[in-house]
Amino acid sequence: MDQTDKEKIALWKFGIIAPVISGTHPFSTNRQFYRHLAEKEFENPVSGVKKSFSWQTFAHWAYEYRSGGFDGLISRPRSDKGTSRTLSPEAQERIIALRRQYPRIINTVLRARLIEEGFIPARVSQSTIDRFVRSLPQSRLEPIHQGKERRAFEKEFANQVWQADTSYLYRLAGHRLYLVSILDDASRMIVGWGIFEADTAVNFQKILKNAVMTYGIPSVLYVDNGSPYDNHQLNMICARLGVALVHAPVRDGSAKGKQERAFRTFKDHWLRCSDWNAYQTIEEVRESFGDYLQKYINCQHASLKDMTPRQRYLKDAQRFRFLPDEAVEQYFLHTYERKVRTDSTLVIDGISYEVPAEYMRETVKVKMDPEDRRKAWLLGMDGKLIPIRTVDKVENSRIRRRQHMRFREEE
DSSP: OOHHHHHHHHHHHHHHHHHHHHTOOSSSSHHHHHHHHHTSOEEOTTTOOEEOOOHHHHHHHHHHHHHHGGGGGSOOOOTTTTSOOSSOHHHHHHHHHHHHHSTTOOHHHHHHHHHHHTSSOTTSOHHHHHHHHHHSOGGGGSOOOOOOOOOTTOOOSTTSEEEEEEEEEEEETTEEEEEEEEEETTTOOEEEEEEESSOOHHHHHHHHHHHHHHHOOOSEEEEOSSTTTSSHHHHHHHHHHTOEEEEOOTTOGGGGHHHHHHHHHHHHHTGGGSOGGGOOSHHHHHHHHHHHHHHHHTSOBGGGTTBOHHHHHHTTGGGOOOOOHHHHHHHTSEEEEEEOOTTSEEEETTEEEEOOGGGTTOEEEEEEOTTOTTOEEEEOTTSOEEEEEEOOHHHHHHHHHHHHHHHHHHO
16 A cells, blocks of 8 residues: 555544544544444545444544544554464454553453453453553553533634635736635634635645634634645645544535625625725735725624624634644645656656655655745655755756766866
């Protein structure tokens, strides 16, 4: 299985457990939600095989994500490859679950319980159970926190759900303009926006990155099904941030009701009240909308009990979750997997990059800034990022000519 397939499966796992990570499932405990999932079948995105899983498997996925982030869900080569394992993954997960539920349970009772529940046959020795329990780090045996009762999409707090969508504006100098907006569901606060000449995934990700840096990380990002919102890179970004990416039903604008109403308000109170012919550049349009937006977020809303969106949003400020800007920058880099050519170059979307010669013929991972594709890094064998640059054919040709001239002089 190659890296792309491993990432597909990791995204699939994250999509299943995302309501646990974001705290948006309707069950009173995580375990109830896991048992609900265990009653269903899930189709593997790579093999296409449908399979059901034990509830402990889902608990294990959630633990792996919380422990190692998105990378924790990516399958890794087994350290004991080539040797047999007496305990199945399901049995190991059950041991962890029982030890966390009953911290004082003794290993002999643990073995009897596993046999009774059918996780292991009677031939599995007590010493096997003892060795496995001893190998577990203490952090994996901590009691499960059940948490308080939650309901899906309650939108009770700011940063619980962000809605994102695109709306068409008028044309400027022959180009249609697009308004991209991210709205906090609980407060109607506009946490991110931009006006562009193209509705692209990169433009949306630019807005989302700025919103995350400024306002924190939402639990859920509720988006449309268009290409700017339904792509592999956005899935990877949200998974690394721990954000549940939820797509609205197809052709159901009312599913994003608050965002749609906000667009109508923007058009009624700004777009249709502006002298569009007076705008000469897109920067002037952005400046005009930015001035209007400051009034919008500082205006009292009846639906917010006469609070302004800014006031309602800041009411929950103590709940907000932030990451260092450097980490956010890393998460928003696009990731590609390429094979290095024999001339120590690799190609991404028609752009050639030079890489160190020791990676020749190797399949490598490349991180790239989608806003400036000249900024790219190779993920080295030691896990560090190595800057790489685009191929300068003119400079390379000069180097070859100088070498050739020296050869002629030696003759």
